[in-house]
Amino acid sequence: xxxxxxxxxxxxxxxxxxxxxxxxxxxxxxxxxxxxxxxxxxxxxxxxxxxxxxxxxxxxxxxxxxxxxxxxxxxxxxxxxxxxxxxxxxxxxxxxxxxxxxxxxxxxxxxxxxxxxxxxxxxxxxxxxxxxxxxxxxxxxxxxxxxxxxxxxxxxxxxxxxxxxxxxxxxxxxxxxxxxxxxxxxxxxxxxxxxxxxxxxxxxxxxxxxxxxxxxxxxxxxxxxxxxxxxxxxxxxxxxxxxxxxxxxxxxxxxxxxxxxxxxxxxxxxxxxxxxxxxxxxxxxxxxxxxxxxxxxxxxxxxxxxxxxxxxxxxxxxxxxxxxxxxxxxxxxxxxxxxxxxxxxxxxxxxxxxxxxxxxxxxxxxxxxxxxxxxxxxxxxxxxxxxxxxxxxxxxxxxxxxxxxxxxxxxxxxxxxxx
Numbered sequence: 001x002x003x004x005x006x007x008x009x010x011x012x013x014x015x016x017x018x019x020x021x022x023x024x025x026x027x028x029x030x031x032x033x034x035x036x037x038x039x040x041x042x043x044x045x046x047x048x049x050x051x052x053x054x055x056x057x058x059x060x061x062x063x064x065x066x067x068x069x070x071x072x073x074x075x076x077x078x079x080x081x082x083x084x085x086x087x088x089x090x091x092x093x094x095x096x097x098x099x100x101x102x103x104x105x106x107x108x109x110x111x112x113x114x115x116x117x118x119x120x121x122x123x124x125x126x127x128x129x130x131x132x133x134x135x136x137x138x139x140x141x142x143x144x145x146x147x148x149x150x151x152x153x154x155x156x157x158x159x160x161x162x163x164x165x166x167x168x169x170x171x172x173x174x175x176x177x178x179x180x181x182x183x184x185x186x187x188x189x190x191x192x193x194x195x196x197x198x199x200x201x202x203x204x205x206x207x208x209x210x211x212x213x214x215x216x217x218x219x220x221x222x223x224x225x226x227x228x229x230x231x232x233x234x235x236x237x238x239x240x241x242x243x244x245x246x247x248x249x250x251x252x253x254x255x256x257x258x259x260x261x262x263x264x265x266x267x268x269x270x271x272x273x274x275x276x277x278x279x280x281x282x283x284x285x286x287x288x289x290x291x292x293x294x295x296x297x298x299x300x301x302x303x304x305x306x307x308x309x310x311x312x313x314x315x316x317x318x319x320x321x322x323x324x325x326x327x328x329x330x331x332x333x334x335x336x337x338x339x340x341x342x343x344x345x346x347x348x349x350x351x352x353x354x355x356x357x358x359x360x361x362x363x364x365x366x367x368x369x370x371x372x373x374x375x376x377x378x379x380x381x382x383x384x385x386x387x388x389x390x391x392x393x394x395x396x397x398x399x400x401x402x403x404x405x406x407x408x409x410x411x412x413x414x415x416x417x418x419x
Contacts, residue, residue: 021155026146029204031162034139036197037097038163040190041132042170044104045069045252046274047178047186048125050267051111053256055118059385063253063377066370068122069129073367076133081360084137085353089145090204093138097201100131101194108187133367137359140343144355145206153297153344157289160340164285164332168278175271233298233349234358236403240305241342241365243399247392248308249335250372251315254385262385263321273321273328280329281336288340301341305400308334312393316386 021027045066053062083092107124110117140156147155177186259270311330318324342362350358372392379388 020151021147033197033200035166036193039166039170040193042167043174044190046174047183049256051183059257059380060377062256063373066253067373068126071370072130073133073363077360077364080134081357084356089138094198096131096134097198101191103128104191112184140359141356161285164281164336168275171274172271175267178267238365242368245366245369246372247396250376253373257385276325276328277332280332284333284336302404304337309393309396316389
């Protein structure tokens with residue numbers, strides 16, 4: 001049954017502000033499907049990192065397993081963004097999920113087969129990462145298709161809260177399953193969750209105004225870059241995304257080695273460490289869902305970037321498991337806030353018809369993360385993972401300070417507040 005926007009708004013208005021998004025038809029279904037996808041993603045991510053480290057005993061190759069999942073975004077990010085603006089978003093999202101489910105089934109088959117085929121696993125991880133390049137901008141653009149600007153920052157915050165919650169559960173579940181039954185059941189469960197997510201989205205219909213343009217898909221890609229270059233806040237946001245992704249988010253690629261070599265714990269301990277980051281991320285997402293980023297989200301983003309670096313320095317300075325847990329909670333909170341604030345600010349500073357492309361540009365920006373993962377993996381291999389974390393954290397602090405001093409457009413950037 002179709003519900004008009006005015007009725008949806010009335011329904012949303014009766015709920016607490018942080019939960020208003022659930023009053024808009026389509027949002028609960030999108031949110032539920034995204035939970036399943038994120039649970040699958042984090043189980044898969046933990047299993048791959050541990051599997052490669054266990055099979056090769058190489059910090060660098062373990063970091064590479066994370067890098068190959070991100071690298072496709074450098075090529076496909078802008079194309080994905082243009083496709084999200086051009087095509088029916090729910091259908092595009094379902095298609096990418098189904099392809100990813102097939103890829104995860106392939107990973108399970110390779111891991112179950114006799115012999116070690118690490119390089120084939122890495123190739124499949126790269127293919128899975130390519131599908132995520134389309135999945136992320138499609139999901140984010142659908143949120144703002146469904147929820148109007150007055151409530152969209154809170155909708156993004158609630159989305160982030162759900163994603164970070166299941167990230168924690170997915171990590172814990174993946175670590176436990178590996179300990180009990182090995183990695184193959186992790187990938188099979190991941191595949192089933194993806195198929196369920198595609199089914200949940202099968203009846204999602206979203207009406208949005210689309211302007212017909214005479215440009216090709218590639219033409220829309222270049223048009224998107226041209227428009228974004230003319231908007232100072234967008235350029236600064238994307239530059240900051242590259243820097244923080246390369247230096248800060250790359251810590252994930254070192255976590256299997258941190259768990260085994262520094263904190264002396266097994267796959268279950270790695271699951272707890274990743275779960276601690278997930279718990280912190282939940283707190284960060286709660287803060288955003290209730291405040292919407294405040295009246296100065298640009299300044300908030302800069303403060304979050306600085307704190308992200310501080311927590312990484314602290315993580316690199318400890319070899320005590322119980323101390324590492326709360327530090328990782330801080331890391332997770334900053335990671336959640338950084339991503340969600342970027343999504344809010346980027347979409348708020350471009351025309352509606354450019355939202356898919358600016359999100360594709362964000363995916364392209366975070367695609368540079370593989371550089372940090374390989375670099376930190378190399379430093380960790382040569383000098384130890386604690387040294388690598390300390391260097392990364394110090395550079396993030398420096399970058400945040402420089403951005404604060406140099407970018408007036410970001411300090412004054414605000415989220416949309418008008419309906």
